[in-house]
Amino acid sequence: MLLQRGHRFAEGCLVFLLLVSFLSTAPAHGKLCGDDVGGRDIACGCGDVVVSDVVLGDEDPVTRETCTTHGLVVRAAETAGGLTVDLAGRTLRGEGRGAGVWVERGGAGGVRVVSSGQRATIERFRDGVFSTRGIREISDLLVRDVQRDGIHVTATGYRLEGIEVEQAGRDGLWLRGSGVELRRVSVRGAGRYGIFAYGREMTLGDRENPAGVWVERTGSAGIKLAGEGQQARNCVVVGSRKEGVALRGADFEVVGCEVWGSRKEGIAGLLDSGWFVGNRASGNGEDGIRVRGPGVVDGGGNSADRGCFLGGKPCAE
Numbered sequence: 001m002l003l004q005r006g007h008r009f010a011e012g013c014l015v016f017l018l019l020v021s022f023l024s025t026a027p028a029h030g031k032l033c034g035d036d037v038g039g040r041d042i043a044c045g046c047g048d049v050v051v052s053d054v055v056l057g058d059e060d061p062v063t064r065e066t067c068t069t070h071g072l073v074v075r076a077a078e079t080a081g082g083l084t085v086d087l088a089g090r091t092l093r094g095e096g097r098g099a100g101v102w103v104e105r106g107g108a109g110g111v112r113v114v115s116s117g118q119r120a121t122i123e124r125f126r127d128g129v130f131s132t133r134g135i136r137e138i139s140d141l142l143v144r145d146v147q148r149d150g151i152h153v154t155a156t157g158y159r160l161e162g163i164e165v166e167q168a169g170r171d172g173l174w175l176r177g178s179g180v181e182l183r184r185v186s187v188r189g190a191g192r193y194g195i196f197a198y199g200r201e202m203t204l205g206d207r208e209n210p211a212g213v214w215v216e217r218t219g220s221a222g223i224k225l226a227g228e229g230q231q232a233r234n235c236v237v238v239g240s241r242k243e244g245v246a247l248r249g250a251d252f253e254v255v256g257c258e259v260w261g262s263r264k265e266g267i268a269g270l271l272d273s274g275w276f277v278g279n280r281a282s283g284n285g286e287d288g289i290r291v292r293g294p295g296v297v298d299g300g301g302n303s304a305d306r307g308c309f310l311g312g313k314p315c316a317e
Helices: 002-023
Strands: 032-037 040-042 048-050 072-075 083-086 091-094 099-105 111-114 120-123 127-131 135-146 151-156 159-168 173-190 195-204 213-218 223-228 231-233 235-240 245-250 252-255 258-260 267-271 273-277 280-282 289-292 295-298 308-310
Touching (some): 072 083, 091 099, 135 151, 151 159
Parallel strands (some): 048 072, 072 099, 083 111, 111 135, 159 173, 173 213, 195 223, 223 245, 235 258, 252 273, 289 308
Antiparallel strands (some): 032 040
């Protein structure tokens, strides 16, 4: 019990220090902006605080300038039914600090960061989108050349769809929470994990969309999935420097994933329970599939060009 409390205390300190470090990049002065700020449409510049729904246009300086800290800071009212930031196909550019979009406060209904018309781009910030509370949706977004994480979110009940990350210094997607859905997401180049997902009932990919989650060229595991009730469906992982898919937790479901070219195992981990169907691994440096645990179930169709083991037994033919 004391050891567990010690781990929680250390983790809490780390989160606090990271948040303090991030907040230190916040702009000292940023005017309020949005399409309805006290009945007025006020254009948004770098570091400005979005307090109402906004659709970015050419009149918004943030779409033309290079931001020295944050691109946009979102601060929804606590009573708000939801706030939408529509990047409308524009590009936000930074200088390696702050976030392209920092959701500081999501309000009662949460914040949607979307792009109508065509995909928007966030590039060369520290993080592409950063939020520790209040995100409801992030969609149709390209994030590239960021110093740390493409998207860094802690929240409950949010969705990521149509997201592409190219070259993240740490993780392509850093996600914590519960009730999370990822569809049509890809990461191409990350210093550590392509996707780090920790929490409960998070679903990566879907049954109807082959390669709905695609990860390649990562410095550690392609996908690091931990927690309870997690699902990975139709994922593809290529060229990880460690495991392709690394698992830790209970009650997992891994269906239809393909992993090749990892330096260690293709799919590996330790689970109290899990269900595996139709996964394939080839050309990996160690065993193709090796997942240990008393409740790991081989549902059939799993294969590898070298070792394939689920729950301590060879995969069923």
